[in-house]
Amino acid sequence: MKRRNFLKRLSQASATPFFLGGMPVSLLANNHQLARMINENNGNVLVVLQMHGGNDGLNMVIPVSQYSNYYNLRPNIAIPESGNRKYIELDNTLPDEDKVGVHPDMLGVKDLYDRGRVGIVHGVSYENANGSHFRGRDVFFMGGGYEDTYRSGWMGRFLDKEYPAYPDGDASNLPYDGQNAMKDPPGLEIGRGVSLIFRRDDSFPMSLSVDSPVAFHDLLESIDQQSITSFPDSNYGEELKYIMDMDEQSHVYGERLKEVYDKGGESSITYPENYPYATSQALTNPLSGQFQLIARLLRGGIQTRFFLVRIGGFDTHANQVESYDPTFGHHAALMYHISSAVQAFQADLRASGTEDKVMTITMSEFGRRAVSNGSYGTDHGDAWPLMAFGKWVNPGVFGGTPDLSNLKSGNLRMQVDYRQVLTSVMQNWMGSPYDEVADVFKLDTDEKKAAFLDNQIPIVNSNFVTGTSDEFFNDRFRLNNCFPNPAKDETVINFYINNSGQVKLRLFNVEGKEVKVMVDSYLQFGEHDIKVNVRGLAPGMYIYKLEAGKFTASRKMNIVS
């Protein structure tokens, strides 16, 4: 980087060169804002996955309990309930009326769900939602209601409170994170533009947008400009300052991003590249690169709190599915992209040791109409299912299955205001105090607080500070101790599986040699008792092992004579 003018300018403006970490910690303690940050900033990260165009939630999360109603509303595009491309039953432990399926190309989501890493909220929208792409997205991004028009977004306002001095600032109000300077942009948009979600009131956006840190860095190397230090008091001057700030921010953060990116190194996880089935469009997974980049930056130690990734192509008025098979086509490819990319992302985070601090939520400007149209597509609708991914998501399905016999102009009705989800995420995951969350979402009346802040959807697992997340999995997949144990002549092995499928239950001796195959067949989901005859086996220690899809577990069995 040729230019250091930004630093020069700052050191003139403020006596202390803060960016280089030269400030003693004791000074920080005197500053209320900084002290608050040290105490409360938990460093957790939120990724928002924006599904651009309005996702057809009903073909992503299928209301199994109302299948015939579902089918009749959209016979030309309905995901079938039988055959080898039927919907995937998500969770058989749910009561019948809550049972749902997911799109057959969402095996990754099913796998994550079984591991307790997926939460689904039905019927998310806002009151008086309308079918406009632009208004819908603006409302969700700005964090208001249908009657509001804010110039800023909820992420921008949150980050503005946490890092008020971004992108520059003065010595009394610095963006510090603990003892180290907050060197990173508080928000990062993968791509090239800056969305409303990151904008704060009357100021510079709280994010940087970058698609490739390396290319970006190299690009900046070729630019050398003098900083402008005085701006006329005019609209021209304001635009000039806006551009100058962006220019300076690019240089400072461009360098740092490259450093973090290099430090992060290559991933050990393979990300999906293409939708494996032939379809006319959208074959290449547009999310893989974006998620891979985020995982890498996190591995490299980036302190950015919010990431925004986007996938387009959801405005499926026509040819959402192939005419010959509603499980294939454009929307199927999009479902696959999301499911497979998120699965790889979670695996990457786990392998990098960053899984504990990252949560991902999906958003879309609206759901699509429950009734399909004649062009194998769907028009703009209202409520949509939100998915949350991550180790500390409260796993399960929330909000209640939409009632397909009670539509509003052919659309799913709102059951949950999106802010009931977001306030939970901000308060319980991002660690923003109650009053601050109220501020961020501009909940200025008791009525609004009661509706959106006190009435949260518990999407965050409150155990994340101390606990473990195994419980959910154990409720759905478990291999219990055999009874009786020690066993003589005969014993019973009890296990529970949440998915129907091929199951193997085998017995091994302590040398690891297979001595008996007790089950090797297709079993229905649910609880199973397997009676095992152990006569004729030498007394001693044995291991029995259950294999059901990706789930495997082993336990000990003592055989006595």
Added chain:
Amino acid sequence: MASLLPFNGTLDKRLAGHLLRRATFGPGKKDIDQFTGLTPAQAVAQLLQEQELPTPPVNPLSGEPLINPEEGIYKMTSDGDAVDIESNFIYWWMAQMNNSGNNITEKMVYFLHTHFTTIKSRIEEPTALYYQIALFRHYALGDFKTLCLKMCKDNAMLRHLDGIQNVKDNPQENFGRELLELYSIGKGNQIDSEEVDGESYANYTTYTEQDVKAATKVLSGWDEDTTFETIDPDTGLSTGKMKASAQLMTTQHDVSTKTFSSAFQNRQIGPTLVENNSTTVEDAEAELAEMIDMIFEQEATAKYICRKLYRFFVYYEITDEIEQDIITPLAQTLIANDYVLKPVLEELLTSSHFYDSDDNETNNNIVGAIIKSPIELVTGISKFFNMAMPDPETEAADLEATYAPIYEEMIYQGLELYEPFEVAGYSAYHQAPVYNRNWISANYLAYRYVFSEYILAKENEDGESKTFGWLDVIEFVENNQNVTNPADAEQLVTDLVTYMFPEEITDERYDYFLNTVLLDGLTSVMWDLEWSTYQSSGDDTAVRTQIEALITAIIQSPEFQLM
């Protein structure tokens, strides 16, 4: 108070440059000089002069016309030649912008494209794009209402928003919704839901869900014409047609009576004749025309169009004061002239408001306050430097080599022409609250800056000398229409910064361009000497390097991003 009253004065250099940057694709020094001293009325009259229609695209290999309806060539095809007809069309249009001179027409064509933006990958038919642009040009200064009617039947639009799939038994709302939301009346404030026939709708003050559904029915039953042989007699341009029998009875048009909401005074529109669930094509067309009349009878429509014009030509923020003093009276002018655009442009571009002279502070509101779009940036550069660019008719073979890299550069600057991310078009023209600031992100800005590398590179990516698209800075400064005296370093910098930037720069900035960049720490006397050395020896290496550095620094400045 903001005012549309005419600006009583003559244009100085600053205001002449202001007018030309806003109303055209950018002036050169001689254009600004030519407009300096004119009254706004004289200047705007020149800009509004009617233009000859450009020659349609030709096959870059053979030079033969790709479109010529009079000769029976309705559709652009490559005819077996290895020609990308679609890209060729886009480069042709970029060349029209480059050649648009001191006239507003092509800028209005671009404005209309940003308003009725279509996405080429949804259309995949360059001929449809060509006729659409031709339609924009036909109505560039003309009747916006009729243009909007024609857009409902436009082949590109029929594909872009699925109009061809909108049939009576399966309404497809995509176009009907955007017609109201994006193209005509726009969104007012959202109001509470209303119950209609037992169903509840979320509504705007300007239109409701009921109107989206009713409009969709009025628009049902249209089809594209992939032969492009259906010619609209009003424009002489190819258009879509109705799905109809040989007897001209509709086959897919919804013949029910369509009832609009109270936003449209509960208007009912329907065919006069219905037989066997069908009506005449004439009746269906009349319904459409009646609906367009109905939409354009609303004052909100005129205001919506005026706000778009204001944001495009003047400034992105519309305060209550601007709404009251500028938008409302401008909308009255638009209505009084039956939606003909020319008088409105005339009024706006000659107004004291446009020249920031409607109050005592004449340099705080308007001039320099718009961020150039990438197309205005790159075309402005080639026009300012009067760079050699291929003629789209006689040098079509060179269009691709010259314009393909520029098109690519613009993508990195945030404008993928004909391929915006969403159907609303490029976000800078519709995304509140910051509108044109959407052109500036860390990435976009950096790529705008490095565009200087493209024009200063003498060779293309393959290492061949460029015929077009190269700025020979020596040739440029030696032409006294461009620079008064290149041997005078101070004069050289003054000439460039005065004509390239919208506002005067501070002494500190001037000092930077002169002493740090051009002279690189030496003195003006040394520059004079360097220049003489070049003139006697013919070796321009030293002066060329420094002038290129100066032009790079100017293009890579925040000031240059503004107009």
